[in-house]
Amino acid sequence: MPDNVLVAYATKNGSTAQIAEAVAEVLRKDGLGAEARPAGSVTDVAPYDAVVVGGGLYAGRWHKDARRFVRRHRRALTGRPVWFFSSGPLDASAAERDIPPVPGVRRAMDKLDVVEHVTFGGRLEEGRRDASPA
Numbered sequence: 001m002p003d004n005v006l007v008a009y010a011t012k013n014g015s016t017a018q019i020a021e022a023v024a025e026v027l028r029k030d031g032l033g034a035e036a037r038p039a040g041s042v043t044d045v046a047p048y049d050a051v052v053v054g055g056g057l058y059a060g061r062w063h064k065d066a067r068r069f070v071r072r073h074r075r076a077l078t079g080r081p082v083w084f085f086s087s088g089p090l091d092a093s094a095a096e097r098d099i100p101p102v103p104g105v106r107r108a109m110d111k112l113d114v115v116e117h118v119t120f121g122g123r124l125e126e127g128r129r130d131a132s133p134a
């Protein structure tokens with residue numbers, strides 16, 4: 001069981017960060033070491049035994065910081081257990097059924113042999129509807 005888990009997240013409007021913090025909190029309650037950090041701020045995954053990567057969905061793709069994180073750390077991630085999550089659907093669908101990863105995330109999962117992917121419901125604050133994609 002991993003002692004030190006990184007939950008790396010990529011967010012534009014903050015909801016993916018909140019999910020990442022909640023995931024890290026659950027892991028800590030289970031007795032693991034876990035910290036949530038913005039994906040773009042992580043320079044090295046070597047200190048971590050396992051990695052969770054989460055990205056907000058914009059126009060059918062993960063937030064660019066999540067895509068970059070996976071590209072940049074691909075070699076180190078290959079040797080570690082990795083989980084993915086996406087934050088997106090604004091209706092109740094994610095709570096009602098499993099939503100598969102978008103194609104780009106699916107491809108990254110195959111390359112890295114990711115253990116599992118989960119889609120969480122997203123959130124869009126009032127006034128953000130015209131926000132440009134990440």
Ligand SMILES: Cc1cc2nc3c(=O)[nH]c(=O)nc-3n(C[C@H](O)[C@H](O)[C@H](O)COP(=O)(O)O)c2cc1C
Binds near residue numbers: 011016055088089
């Ligand atoms: C311009 C825009 C495009 C979006 N595209 C998608 C999408 O393709 N699929 C999806 O499930 N959600 C989509 N959403 C919803 C976001 O993924 C949702 O608001 C998510 O919680 C954003 O994460 P963040 O708050 O961490 O940035 C979109 C939202 C905006 C504003």
